[in-house]
Amino acid sequence: MPEAASVALTNPALPGDVPFDTIIYAAAGLVYPASLSQYAIYSTPDPAYITPRINIAAFANLGGGATWPFASSAIPLNGHVCVPQGRGPFPLVVFAHGNHQPVENSSPGYLYLCRLLASHGIIAATIDVNFLNGGNFGENDGRAIVHLEHLKQFRTWNNTAGHPLQGQVDLNRIMVVGHSRGGEAVGHASFFNRLSSIQPDSTSPVVPLDGSGPAPLGPYRFNLNAVAAIAPTDGQYQPLTGLTVVPDPYYVIHGARDGDVTSFPGYHTYNRAHAVDLANPTVSSGQWKAMLWVYNANHNQFNSIWASEAAAMPRASQEQIAKVHFGALAQAVLLRRPEYFAVLEDHAVATGWVPAGTEFVSQYQGPDRFFVQHHQEGAAPPVVSLPAQGTVFADSVTATRALTALVPGVTTTLTLRLAWSASGGRLLVRVDPATVPAERYKVLSLRVGQSVDAANPANRDQDFTLEVSSGSRTLAIAASSIHRLLYPAATIGGQKIMMQTLRLPVQRLIEEGVDPTDLRAISFVFDRRPAGVVFVGDLQFST
Amino acid sequence: MHPPVPPKVKAVQVVAAQPTENDSAAITHLSATERRSIDPVTYLVKVQLEEKMPYTSSGWALYVGNTRIPKYWEYEQGIYFKVIDPQFFVEHQGENLRFTQDEVEFVDAGAQLGAPEAVPAAAIRRLRTQEEALK
Numbered sequence: 001m002p003e004a005a006s007v008a009l010t011n012p013a014l015p016g017d018v019p020f021d022t023i024i025y026a027a028a029g030l031v032y033p034a035s036l037s038q039y040a041i042y043s044t045p046d047p048a049y050i051t052p053r054i055n056i057a058a059f060a061n062l063g064g065g066a067t068w069p070f071a072s073s074a075i076p077l078n079g080h081v082c083v084p085q086g087r088g089p090f091p092l093v094v095f096a097h098g099n100h101q102p103v104e105n106s107s108p109g110y111l112y113l114c115r116l117l118a119s120h121g122i123i124a125a126t127i128d129v130n131f132l133n134g135g136n137f138g139e140n141d142g143r144a145i146v147h148l149e150h151l152k153q154f155r156t157w158n159n160t161a162g163h164p165l166q167g168q169v170d171l172n173r174i175m176v177v178g179h180s181r182g183g184e185a186v187g188h189a190s191f192f193n194r195l196s197s198i199q200p201d202s203t204s205p206v207v208p209l210d211g212s213g214p215a216p217l218g219p220y221r222f223n224l225n226a227v228a229a230i231a232p233t234d235g236q237y238q239p240l241t242g243l244t245v246v247p248d249p250y251y252v253i254h255g256a257r258d259g260d261v262t263s264f265p266g267y268h269t270y271n272r273a274h275a276v277d278l279a280n281p282t283v284s285s286g287q288w289k290a291m292l293w294v295y296n297a298n299h300n301q302f303n304s305i306w307a308s309e310a311a312a313m314p315r316a317s318q319e320q321i322a323k324v325h326f327g328a329l330a331q332a333v334l335l336r337r338p339e340y341f342a343v344l345e346d347h348a349v350a351t352g353w354v355p356a357g358t359e360f361v362s363q364y365q366g367p368d369r370f371f372v373q374h375h376q377e378g379a380a381p382p383v384v385s386l387p388a389q390g391t392v393f394a395d396s397v398t399a400t401r402a403l404t405a406l407v408p409g410v411t412t413t414l415t416l417r418l419a420w421s422a423s424g425g426r427l428l429v430r431v432d433p434a435t436v437p438a439e440r441y442k443v444l445s446l447r448v449g450q451s452v453d454a455a456n457p458a459n460r461d462q463d464f465t466l467e468v469s470s471g472s473r474t475l476a477i478a479a480s481s482i483h484r485l486l487y488p489a490a491t492i493g494g495q496k497i498m499m500q501t502l503r504l505p506v507q508r509l510i511e512e513g514v515d516p517t518d519l520r521a522i523s524f525v526f527d528r529r530p531a532g533v534v535f536v537g538d539l540q541f542s543t
Numbered sequence: 544m545h546p547p548v549p550p551k552v553k554a555v556q557v558v559a560a561q562p563t564e565n566d567s568a569a570i571t572h573l574s575a576t577e578r579r580s581i582d583p584v585t586y587l588v589k590v591q592l593e594e595k596m597p598y599t600s601s602g603w604a605l606y607v608g609n610t611r612i613p614k615y616w617e618y619e620q621g622i623y624f625k626v627i628d629p630q631f632f633v634e635h636q637g638e639n640l641r642f643t644q645d646e647v648e649f650v651d652a653g654a655q656l657g658a659p660e661a662v663p664a665a666a667i668r669r670l671r672t673q674e675e676a677l678k
Contacts, residue, residue, distance in 0.1 A: 057563070057564070057565040058565055058568075060614070061616045063616075063617065064616060064617025064618060065598065065617060073564070073565075098600040099598060099599060099600040099602070100598055100600075101598050102598065133598060134598060134616075134617045135595060135596035135597075135598065135616075135617035135622060136614070136615060136616045136617050136622075137602045137603065137604065137605065137614065137615050137622075138604075138612075138613050138614030138615065139614060180600035181600045181602075201613045201614070202613075203569050203572070203573050203627055203628060204568075204569050204572065205568050205569060205571070205572035231600075233600050233601065233602070235646070236602060236604070237613075237614075238611075238613070260599045260600050260601050261600050261601050262547075262601065263601075263644070263645055265645070299600075405647075408645045408647065409645040409646060409647060410645070410646045410647060
């Protein structure tokens with residue numbers, strides 16, 4: 001159970017014991033006008049950390065609202081970096097902000113996270129992309145390139161004889177984090193990272209990303225252990241190949257009281273990542289993804305500098321949540337303490353570390369999974385998904401699949417809607433045990449969430465019984481004993497239906513006498529509430 | 544806090560300007576791929592707004608008719624986007640400008656794409672810079 005795991009883990013928001021230095025790095029010769037006085041810190045970088053300029057004119061103009069002392073063909077690589085003292089190599093994390101008042105330097109707003117991570121032995125940087133801020137749109141490919149070029153700079157330092165960072169950067173342990181438009185951009189960075197060239201749009205020539213040409217960009221090819229987005233936008237920049245599908249492990253956190261990116265578009269990014277391939281439904285991407293929806297958190301308070309844009313929890317509480325969850329993420333993927341994946345798999349593991357009473361919805365999909373139902377066959381009655389074989393019966397429950405907009409925006413993922421108006425309804429999923437290799441996996445996993453439909457009483461958790469049967473035994477368990485199914489949060493900008501991942505360990509089935517090699521049926525029994533409507537994303541066995 | 548309000552357009556103006564180095568590369572590329580001659584002119588479509596856009600992340604995607612404008616930028620009186628292919632105006636002149644945040648709900652801006660000013664061949668070398676054209 002989550003509580004037991006919590007005992008074994010240390011609060012990842014607590015500072016570690018590694019001393020570190022905070023260094024300003026920047027291009028040489030930067031003289032900012034008085035109106036941009038907040039950037040004067042970049043005029044006197046540490047002499048060992050002078051950076052080159054790069055040409056991003058093929059991707060973006062500079063943003064308006066400020067007079068920058070450089071052009072888009074020669075933008076500087078500026079940032080703060082917290083460098084642990086002692087012998088490396090240390091993992092690397094690089095944060096990037098999103099769109100904001102350009103006269104206000106947004107970059108230091110993630111130092112509270114950089115300091116935490118550095119104290120645990122991680123090189124943690126927060127970069128300057130302020131010159132792309134303003135009343136512009138579609139420039140997030142440029143933000144992605146800037147982010148990747150900063151990674152390249154750390155690789156250069158790591159490979160430079162005599163540099164303080166020589167041999168200190170573990171290039172096999174890298175995470176990129178972006179907030180807001182920077183959150184969308186890290187998804188593009190993940191995509192660009194694997195390319196040797198990109199054509200930014202239909203009228204532009206191809207831009208090499210292999211280090212060639214007169215204004216070389218790239219090569220990249222970094223080993224990104226995680227791509228993390230804080231309240232990201234989605235699809236403002238659209239590659240010619242279609243909306244970006246993040247190929248690396250993906251993490252997204254979003255506040256329900258977000259007053260800027262109100263529609264939680266990052267959920268679309270999340271859904272596209274590591275989705276089922278209908279042509280090869282048994283093939284997993286080998287990458288995990290995780291989502292955290294934070295009730296009463298807003299957009300700006302994830303950045304310690306940005307003024308709060310909407311009524312929300314206290315800033316200190318929101319920063320504490322960020323520290324806990326980014327701390328856990330970094331522990332799991334950068335410091336190789338896989339036990340911290342427990343926090344990603346189930347946010348309840350972190351209950352004792354976050355402000356009391358904070359409510360969350362979380363999702364997690366392991367790197368390897370087998371779908372019993374993914375629901376993407378079409379808007380038709382639910383079926384067992386191939387190659388699993390079986391049948392689905394609905395008794396006193398209405399089961400329909402549709403492109404329900406769980407969050408606003410263009411929806412491409414089908415979701416199962418289950419509605420019942422009297423206790424005792426049942427959705428029975430019968431499977432041929434020879435076609436479902438449940439014994440190879442760690443958990444039975446499904447995503448379920450309730451809506452504001454009138455059948456769901458306001459502010460009351462929804463519940464049902466999950467039954468799992470083998471030839472001779474059935475485990476019947478309340479969904480609420482695995483996880484709460486919260487009533488939807490009060491949000492700005494349209495209602496959202498957030499599904500919670502329920503993970504029932506296969507070991508638990510075995511302990512209850514259910515034989516995973518002889519799995520016969522999985523049932524949703526609606527006997528715990530007289531009426532209701534829930535949405536089900538998928539039903540899978542997973543790692 | 545309320546959901547953001549779409550921008551209100553006061554006027555749309557198309558002005559010809561000198562291409563930047565990057566625009567020139569795009570014109571060369573497009574001429575080669577389309578196998579037709581394209582003059583070295585960048586058309587700036589200036590969309591004058593009643594109020595400046597707030598510096599938020601969410602933003603508004605801009606459409607001309609059903610065509611999404613991939614990128615736009617800020618200038619003193621609003622936003623502008625670049626057109627390097629005059630064929631764009633042949634295809635879209637008179638179409639409505641529209642804004643959307645989610646690609647589902649669109650807000651008509653109440654303004655149409657106009658025609659570009661004619662640029663005689665002799666005038667191409669004397670075109671304003673983009674900086675001047677955006678004043």
